[in-house]
Structure formats: C-alpha cells, structure tokens
Amino acid sequence: MDKFQLHKKFFCWLKDRGQKISEQDTKIWRLLLLFMALSNIGIVIVITMANPTGIGFIVDFVFYLLLVSIAFIITTLLIAFIFSLLYVPLPRLFVGSVIFTWSLVYYILSVGNLGTLFSVIIATSFIFLTMIIGAIIIILFNTQLSLKIKILTILLPMVILYLTYQSPYMQKSEIPAFSEVYPKPAVTPILEESPAKKGNFTVIYFTYGSGKDRHRREYGQKVDLVSKTVDASEYIDKWPRSREIFWGFNEKELPLNGRVWFPNGEGPFPIVLITHGNHKMEDFSDAGYAYLGELLASRGFITISLDQNFLNYSNWSGIPKKDMELRAWIILHHLLQIDEFSQTPGTPFYQKVDFERVALIGHSRGGLASTMAVDYSKWFDHDTSIEGVDKFKIQSVVALAPTDKAVDKKLPYLWETNYLVIHGAQDADVNSFRGERQYGRTRFRNGSKKFKAALYLAEANHSYFNTDWGKRDISIPGGFFLNHRDTMDSKDQREITKIYISAFLETTLLNSSRYEKLFYNYQYGLNWLPETLYFNRYENGMFQPINKFYTNRDKRVFDKDIRANAQGFSIWDIETAKDRRGNSKGKAGLVLQWDKEGSYAISISQKYISSLKNEPDSFILSIANMARDLDENLESRPKVEVEFRNKSGDSVQLPLDEYMPLPARIKVQYTKIPWFDKIMKKGKYEEDEEPVFHMYEIKLNKIKSLNDNITYQNISEIILHFTNGPGKVMIDDVGYISY
Incomplete structure (x- = not known):
C-alpha cells in the first residue's frame, strides 16, 4: 500500500470517527447536553456582572454570550472528536459540554482567588446541580411516566431544600443585642x-x-x-x-x-x-x-x-x-x-x-x-x-x-x-x-x-x-x-x-x-x-496610664515605681495583641488566664500620684475576651470586680457587671456554609473570632460616695478580681482619665 492510499485511508478513518462523535449520545444525553448549554447562560450573567466594560450590561452580556457560545461549541466538538478517535464508550458530546462548563466555572472562581479546593468543589457541584435540574424537568415532561413518579420527583428536592433551610447552619446567629x-x-x-x-x-x-x-x-x-x-x-x-x-x-x-x-x-x-x-x-x-x-x-x-x-x-x-x-x-x-x-x-x-x-x-x-x-x-x-x-x-x-x-x-x-x-x-x-x-x-x-x-x-x-x-x-x-x-x-x-x-x-x-x-x-x-x-x-490627651505594657519589659515593674502582682493564674504575661489572622496590632497587653479565680494587684506609688497633671474623673481599663484560646465551644463570660484600697486599709469593691458585663464572644460565619470558611479565599475566613478591646469606666465620685475615705490621692492599691472561670482576657489602657 503506497503513501497516498495510507493518507486516504487515514482521512477516511478521521471522517468516519467525526461522523460518529455523537453515536453514544442518546436522546436523554442530548437533552442533558441542552441543559448544560443553557446553564452557560447563567455563567455568562456572572461573567457580565464580574467584568463590566462600562458600556452597559446588555452590550456586555451579548458580547460575553457570543464568546462563551463559540467556545462552548468548539470545545465540546473537539473533546467529543478526541473521545471518538480513542473509541471512548461515553456520551461524547455531553461529556465535552461537561468538561467545558466545569473548566469555565473553575476558571472564574480561581481567577477570583477563591482557592483551588473551593473552586473544584463549587465547579463540581454546579455540574451535578445542572444535571439534577435537567433530569427533573425531563421526568416531568415524560408522558410515559406515572403521575406518582412525577410527584415524588418534585417532593424529594423540596424536602431536601426545606431540611437544608431549617438546619442550624442556615439560621441567623444568636448575637445578643445590648438590651439583652x-x-x-x-x-x-x-x-x-x-x-x-x-x-x-x-x-x-x-x-x-x-x-x-x-x-x-x-x-x-x-x-x-x-x-x-x-x-x-x-x-x-x-x-x-x-x-x-x-x-x-x-x-x-x-x-x-x-x-x-x-x-x-x-x-x-x-x-x-x-x-x-x-x-x-x-x-x-x-x-x-x-x-x-x-x-x-x-x-x-x-x-x-x-x-x-x-x-x-x-x-x-x-x-x-x-x-x-x-x-x-x-x-x-x-x-x-x-x-x-x-x-x-x-x-x-x-x-x-x-x-x-x-x-x-x-x-x-x-x-x-x-x-x-x-x-x-x-x-x-x-x-x-x-x-x-x-x-x-x-x-x-x-x-x-x-x-x-x-x-x-x-x-x-x-x-x-x-x-x-x-x-x-x-x-x-x-x-x-x-x-x-x-x-x-x-x-x-x-x-x-x-x-x-x-x-x-x-x-x-x-x-x-x-x-x-x-x-x-x-x-x-x-x-x-x-x-x-x-x-x-x-x-x-x-x-x-x-x-x-x-x-x-x-x-x-x-x-x-x-x-x-x-x-x-x-x-x-x-x-x-x-x-x-x-x-x-x-x-x-488627659489619660494618665498606670501600666504601660511592653513585651520586652518586666511584667512586675512599671514606670514611676508602679508594681504588680498576680495570684491564681495559669498564664500571667505581656503579649502582642493580634488580630483575627494572627497579625500584630502594634500594641501589647496583659494576658491573664485562670481556671476558677484569680486576682491581679497594682500597687500605686506616691511618685505616680505626684505626676498627675489633672485631677482625674474616672478609672478606666480596656478588656478583650480571649476565651477562643480555651475551648471552641466554651461560652466564657468571666466576672470581674475592681477593688480600690487606701493605705489605711479602707476598700471599695465594685463589680464591672454594674457598668457592663464582659462582652459575649462574637463568632462570625462569613460564608453560607460553615466549612466554606475553612477553604474559601485561601483561609482568610478560617478564624471565626477576633478578640476586641472594650473600655470600662468607674467614676471616682462613685467610689467616694461609697467610702469618702478613699480618694485618688490616697488609693495605694487597685486589685482586679476574676471569677466564673475558666477564662482568659487581655487588658490594656489601665489608668486615670479626665474629661
């Protein structure tokens, strides 16, 4: 057999395989192919919304629809032809449409920096959802199937959707309002x-x-x-x-x-x-x-x-x-x-x-x-x-x-x-x-x-x-x-x-x-x-700090001869304040962790009292609830009391609950499905909680009204009592303030 005949035979074979690309695509596969093609219209709408040209939505939509349609037809036919050449026993046109659609969805998501695993899951889910919707419509319009089957076909997805909607994951988080x-x-x-x-x-x-x-x-x-x-x-x-x-x-x-x-x-x-x-x-x-x-x-x-x-x-x-x-x-x-x-x-x-x-x-x-x-x-x-x-x-x-x-x-x-x-x-x-x-x-x-x-x-x-x-x-x-x-x-x-x-x-x-x-x-x-x-x-500018926290300083000794001591804590340290993603906030704070109770005492020196430029109105401190470090499910609401003592032994002890309890933990679910938080945006949403400082103020005239022997000039010790453990907090902004 000469070269010409070989070429002729080869091209005849190619032609034959080209004519048989749809031989495995029966009626049902062709109908599903139609639904796969129609699903690309939804994809085009997303592309249009995500990539505006500024000309106008309709013009953009027509432009993208034309591009995607051409790409869909060429890619589907090309993949089907390759499968035909390989004698792959699959509905080749349908599989080609699936590969194109999956690839397009994956590309759009990955370009949006949503993460590889997330993009794979969503692209795959989109394909299955399109096939399920297509199958339901085919069943409903099939005159040979009984009414009972058609009713079950409608009821089953409705029940699944209802149960999904009623699941705890789909409900609004119970974030308490301040009135509660x-x-x-x-x-x-x-x-x-x-x-x-x-x-x-x-x-x-x-x-x-x-x-x-x-x-x-x-x-x-x-x-x-x-x-x-x-x-x-x-x-x-x-x-x-x-x-x-x-x-x-x-x-x-x-x-x-x-x-x-x-x-x-x-x-x-x-x-x-x-x-x-x-x-x-x-x-x-x-x-x-x-x-x-x-x-x-x-x-x-x-x-x-x-x-x-x-x-x-x-x-x-x-x-x-x-x-x-x-x-x-x-x-x-x-x-x-x-x-x-x-x-x-x-x-x-x-x-x-x-x-x-x-x-x-x-x-x-x-x-x-x-x-x-x-x-x-x-x-x-x-x-x-x-x-x-x-x-x-x-x-x-x-x-x-x-x-x-x-x-x-x-x-x-x-x-x-x-x-x-x-x-x-x-x-x-x-x-x-x-x-x-x-x-x-x-x-x-x-x-x-x-x-x-x-x-x-x-x-x-x-x-x-x-x-x-x-x-x-x-x-x-x-x-x-x-x-x-x-x-x-x-x-x-x-x-x-x-x-x-x-x-x-x-x-x-x-x-x-x-x-x-x-x-x-x-x-x-x-x-x-x-x-x-x-x-x-x-x-x-009239805030006069008692403690300034630095990670490279002694946790017991502060400026102006201020001293501190702690009892009952498993952790007592000065650490860098960090945000949700573990990045430094540029400040440090006092970290205290306790199982049942603990106390943190600050000894106020006369040197500090003499340095006050203004007569203070209030004692303030900021507290961040760090219970996330203890247990994922622990609803820790520690109780804090602040005790003021003078040199004569007089004291006043005030619960912060009278002013404001320590804030509840705010856990955020960023995505519609909780586990998406772990994989979407390359872990950006993985941490569901960020400790945030909240300021507490105790007016000094309140202290004096309870014991007029205690004034800011003679307060020698301020003690923070922590109970209702286990708990963990970070403290900053401890001092007196004038307004």
Missing part, C-alpha cells in the same frame, strides 16, 4: 435629639469637575463648577491604554471631581472631605455617601464626596501601582482646589470655607488615605505641586472599615488629631479590625482635649457604609457565597454611622460637648442607636 446583655443601662442616656436628625440648614447640592467626564454628566457637560486637572506622572509608571480609552485621560491630567452638599448660610463653615475605597472602577463609588453629605450639610458642614474611581481596580486594566499614595495625594489637591475656589468671587465657596476646621472621612482604602493625607510629609515632602497644604488644619479623621498597611515601608501617625474608627465583625473584605492599629498610632500632647474613639459592631459589614456598593463585601463571584443572614439591616448600619460621625464632628469641629459622652460609653446613645452588640474604646 445590659437590660438596665449603667448610665443615663443623652436626652438631646439624635445627631442623625437633619439640622436647620437647607442644603444646596452641586458638583465640580473637569467638565470632560465621559460617563457622568455631572462631571462633564452638566458640571456646575470647572476644576483643574493634576499631573500624577511622578507616581504612575504605567497607565494602560484600556484605562485611557475608558476615561478619556491619562496620568498627566487626573481630574478633581467632587459632589458637594453645601449649607445655605453665612458661614464660614467647617469642611469635610469623604474618600471612597477600592471597588470595581466601572461601578462608581462617590455617590454612595449622599446620606452623610445631606445630613452633615444640614448641620452646618460643607461636605464633599471625592471622585477617585479612576484609581480603582479594573479587570481590564488593573490598578495603579502606587494607588495608596495617589489617593492621599488627590485629597490634598482637592483641598488646594477648594482653597482656590474660596478666593474666587462668584463661586459657592467664596469666603465660606473655614480651613481651620477640616475633617477627613475615609472608607476602606480611603480610611488609610485620609490618615496619610494628615501625615503627608512622609510621602510627599519634596512634591512642589502640593505646596501650601500645611495651612489646612485637619482637626479630625473618621475611618470606616479602614485598611491599614505600610506604604513604601512607612505608616501614618496622627498627632493632635481627633480620630474615630468604626468597623464591623461581619466585614468580609477587611475582615480584621485594622483600624485598631491606627488607633494605637494616634497620640496627643499631655493635657490635650483631643481624643480618639473606636467602635466595633457585631453585625456590620464592609459595603453598607456606601449605598452603591450593595450587600456583597467582595466582588462577584465570591460575593455570591457570603453569609448575609447575620448582617444587620443596611439602614441600621448607616443610622449608626450617621449618629457617630455627626456627633464626632460636632464635638471636634464645633466645640460642642452635648454628644461627647457617647464616645466614652455607647450606652449614652441608647435613645437613638439600633439594636446590636457594641464594643467601644476612648482615650484623650
């Missing part, structure tokens, strides 16, 4: 109206921007006030062509766009700038803080939400390498632009802005950017484009679920700047309380009335701080798997945000004291605050 934990508040709530109530100013809304925006008319043709652009080429090495096509500009002409809510009045008014975080670039973020802008402007604050969407991540063009520096840099340029407006007759800002009273609010990466903007010299010391920013007096910073990391190996510190951080335990994006690190890096001069406060909410998430971010803390497809049952209502989360931010800015920018107590103890706000579990800390 503290049925009788230890303080009298503030009687003033809620700081979240609209104020007396009518609000004027307008925008400023480049006037050339391609996607938002309010920054384009309909802009009210034209602003300049800024050259960021010093900080951007690469601005992809796809990003330039989308926005219509490159790194040399970044716009200064802002949404302004302006109080209609004489002024000058304090000014507040709000900076959003990282989100899909094509899904704009800056309009999502209108609820804050409208409230704050009505209460006398010029409020501006800054547009930094062009610095956000896109699946098409990535994210600028130095996006954190750029976010802070843009904030500073907005201040310079507003200053220019305020000196220009005819603009709404003309002579209406009080730059002695500036506040920054930042969400997520915007929270870190805001603190960087205050400590700007670390990153922009030689940048002549921001000359003059030192005249703006940034008095206060608010961080909503902020990230916190070293940028160019440097961290921002706040000095003599009021700081408020709010974070939620249900945050699936920034799922550690990173704002506590910045809380520790916020310092004041002795005697200053500036303060810092931290608020941790048991049921708050990441996205609800922005009305446009929806309920998913992470991008699609990962967002579909998050547990939303344990998340508080979005309106409640924003109500808490409005209450705290409004009260904070009124206290720090308007020098009003009517809401200041809210930051000492959230129970002062019980007349307004929604039900959830709150943790709060507070410190001002």
Whole structure:
C-alpha cells in the first residue's frame, strides 16, 4: 500500500470517527447536553456582572454570550472528536459540554482567588446541580411516566431544600443585642435629639469637575463648577491604554471631581472631605455617601464626596501601582482646589470655607488615605505641586472599615488629631479590625482635649457604609457565597454611622460637648442607636496610664515605681495583641488566664500620684475576651470586680457587671456554609473570632460616695478580681482619665 492510499485511508478513518462523535449520545444525553448549554447562560450573567466594560450590561452580556457560545461549541466538538478517535464508550458530546462548563466555572472562581479546593468543589457541584435540574424537568415532561413518579420527583428536592433551610447552619446567629446583655443601662442616656436628625440648614447640592467626564454628566457637560486637572506622572509608571480609552485621560491630567452638599448660610463653615475605597472602577463609588453629605450639610458642614474611581481596580486594566499614595495625594489637591475656589468671587465657596476646621472621612482604602493625607510629609515632602497644604488644619479623621498597611515601608501617625474608627465583625473584605492599629498610632500632647474613639459592631459589614456598593463585601463571584443572614439591616448600619460621625464632628469641629459622652460609653446613645452588640474604646490627651505594657519589659515593674502582682493564674504575661489572622496590632497587653479565680494587684506609688497633671474623673481599663484560646465551644463570660484600697486599709469593691458585663464572644460565619470558611479565599475566613478591646469606666465620685475615705490621692492599691472561670482576657489602657 503506497503513501497516498495510507493518507486516504487515514482521512477516511478521521471522517468516519467525526461522523460518529455523537453515536453514544442518546436522546436523554442530548437533552442533558441542552441543559448544560443553557446553564452557560447563567455563567455568562456572572461573567457580565464580574467584568463590566462600562458600556452597559446588555452590550456586555451579548458580547460575553457570543464568546462563551463559540467556545462552548468548539470545545465540546473537539473533546467529543478526541473521545471518538480513542473509541471512548461515553456520551461524547455531553461529556465535552461537561468538561467545558466545569473548566469555565473553575476558571472564574480561581481567577477570583477563591482557592483551588473551593473552586473544584463549587465547579463540581454546579455540574451535578445542572444535571439534577435537567433530569427533573425531563421526568416531568415524560408522558410515559406515572403521575406518582412525577410527584415524588418534585417532593424529594423540596424536602431536601426545606431540611437544608431549617438546619442550624442556615439560621441567623444568636448575637445578643445590648438590651439583652445590659437590660438596665449603667448610665443615663443623652436626652438631646439624635445627631442623625437633619439640622436647620437647607442644603444646596452641586458638583465640580473637569467638565470632560465621559460617563457622568455631572462631571462633564452638566458640571456646575470647572476644576483643574493634576499631573500624577511622578507616581504612575504605567497607565494602560484600556484605562485611557475608558476615561478619556491619562496620568498627566487626573481630574478633581467632587459632589458637594453645601449649607445655605453665612458661614464660614467647617469642611469635610469623604474618600471612597477600592471597588470595581466601572461601578462608581462617590455617590454612595449622599446620606452623610445631606445630613452633615444640614448641620452646618460643607461636605464633599471625592471622585477617585479612576484609581480603582479594573479587570481590564488593573490598578495603579502606587494607588495608596495617589489617593492621599488627590485629597490634598482637592483641598488646594477648594482653597482656590474660596478666593474666587462668584463661586459657592467664596469666603465660606473655614480651613481651620477640616475633617477627613475615609472608607476602606480611603480610611488609610485620609490618615496619610494628615501625615503627608512622609510621602510627599519634596512634591512642589502640593505646596501650601500645611495651612489646612485637619482637626479630625473618621475611618470606616479602614485598611491599614505600610506604604513604601512607612505608616501614618496622627498627632493632635481627633480620630474615630468604626468597623464591623461581619466585614468580609477587611475582615480584621485594622483600624485598631491606627488607633494605637494616634497620640496627643499631655493635657490635650483631643481624643480618639473606636467602635466595633457585631453585625456590620464592609459595603453598607456606601449605598452603591450593595450587600456583597467582595466582588462577584465570591460575593455570591457570603453569609448575609447575620448582617444587620443596611439602614441600621448607616443610622449608626450617621449618629457617630455627626456627633464626632460636632464635638471636634464645633466645640460642642452635648454628644461627647457617647464616645466614652455607647450606652449614652441608647435613645437613638439600633439594636446590636457594641464594643467601644476612648482615650484623650488627659489619660494618665498606670501600666504601660511592653513585651520586652518586666511584667512586675512599671514606670514611676508602679508594681504588680498576680495570684491564681495559669498564664500571667505581656503579649502582642493580634488580630483575627494572627497579625500584630502594634500594641501589647496583659494576658491573664485562670481556671476558677484569680486576682491581679497594682500597687500605686506616691511618685505616680505626684505626676498627675489633672485631677482625674474616672478609672478606666480596656478588656478583650480571649476565651477562643480555651475551648471552641466554651461560652466564657468571666466576672470581674475592681477593688480600690487606701493605705489605711479602707476598700471599695465594685463589680464591672454594674457598668457592663464582659462582652459575649462574637463568632462570625462569613460564608453560607460553615466549612466554606475553612477553604474559601485561601483561609482568610478560617478564624471565626477576633478578640476586641472594650473600655470600662468607674467614676471616682462613685467610689467616694461609697467610702469618702478613699480618694485618688490616697488609693495605694487597685486589685482586679476574676471569677466564673475558666477564662482568659487581655487588658490594656489601665489608668486615670479626665474629661
């Protein structure tokens, strides 16, 4: 047989195998193939939601549907042909469709960094679910099957779904509200109206921007006030062509766009700038803080939400390498632009802005950017484009679920700047309380009335701080798997945000004291605050610590001849405070662990008493419940009593339960199915609990009312008595404070 005949025979064989690729695909397999093909429409919807081009959903959907359809047909036929060549006795077209669909689902999940094992499980489950749904429909439409079989076919999955829904894993976690934990508040709530109530100013809304925006008319043709652009080429090495096509500009002409809510009045008014975080670039973020802008402007604050969407991540063009520096840099340029407006007759800002009273609010990466903007010299010391920013007096910073990391190996510190951080335990994006690190890096001069406060909410998430971010803390497809049952209502989360931010800015920018107590103890706000579990800390420049805990110091000896001793503890040590993922919070604390009971005694020296600059109002300490280190299922609620003794032997012993019991353990289930927490996002959600500090305050006049022989001048010993073991806690912020 010559070569030509061999080739001819080979091609005839190929043709024959090609004609027989579907020989194993009987009617039922072809019907299941149809359902597998239809399931790809659902996948296309997910792809469209996860990868917007900015053109529009329908156009994106048609584009992706065309691509996936072509790939589905080619891949299915190719796999079936290969199986035919190998004489594989399987329904080849159906198997080809399964392989394509499984691979596509796996790819989408793995690109979303959801983890290899998780992606395999979900992709496999998707295939089986599609086959089951297809089989049910085939059975229901089969005229040869009895009605009994069809009814059973419907009832069986319904029963399975019902039992799944009723399982403990699908129920809302039992997180106690403060009304359950503290049925009788230890303080009298503030009687003033809620700081979240609209104020007396009518609000004027307008925008400023480049006037050339391609996607938002309010920054384009309909802009009210034209602003300049800024050259960021010093900080951007690469601005992809796809990003330039989308926005219509490159790194040399970044716009200064802002949404302004302006109080209609004489002024000058304090000014507040709000900076959003990282989100899909094509899904704009800056309009999502209108609820804050409208409230704050009505209460006398010029409020501006800054547009930094062009610095956000896109699946098409990535994210600028130095996006954190750029976010802070843009904030500073907005201040310079507003200053220019305020000196220009005819603009709404003309002579209406009080730059002695500036506040920054930042969400997520915007929270870190805001603190960087205050400590700007670390990153922009030689940048002549921001000359003059030192005249703006940034008095206060608010961080909503902020990230916190070293940028160019440097961290921002706040000095003599009021700081408020709010974070939620249900945050699936920034799922550690990173704002506590910045809380520790916020310092004041002795005697200053500036303060810092931290608020941790048991049921708050990441996205609800922005009305446009929806309920998913992470991008699609990962967002579909998050547990939303344990998340508080979005309106409640924003109500808490409005209450705290409004009260904070009124206290720090308007020098009003009517809401200041809210930051000492959230129970002062019980007349307004929604039900959830709150943790709060507070410190001002008049805090005078008794113990400062350092891991490299003696646990028995402290500054100013303070001494400490402990009895009954299996662990008594000074350790680094760590977050949910085992990372340092930048602070150390005293760790005490006991089985039944223990006592920790602090001997107060005369040297310490003589060093007090102000007469203290209260004794405070912060405690974090670390029962997670003892037993996974132990519901440890230790009891603590604080005893004050003087040199004459007089004593007063007060249970902290009278003020506030130690907080319950807050265990978070991030995903819809508990064991997904272990495998999704490469273990990011593996730890379900993070010990968080909560401040306790005992007023010294309370002690004196029980025994007038005891005053702060003659207290010689403070003893912490721990019972109701086993228990484990970390303690910090032990000292006296004045207000």
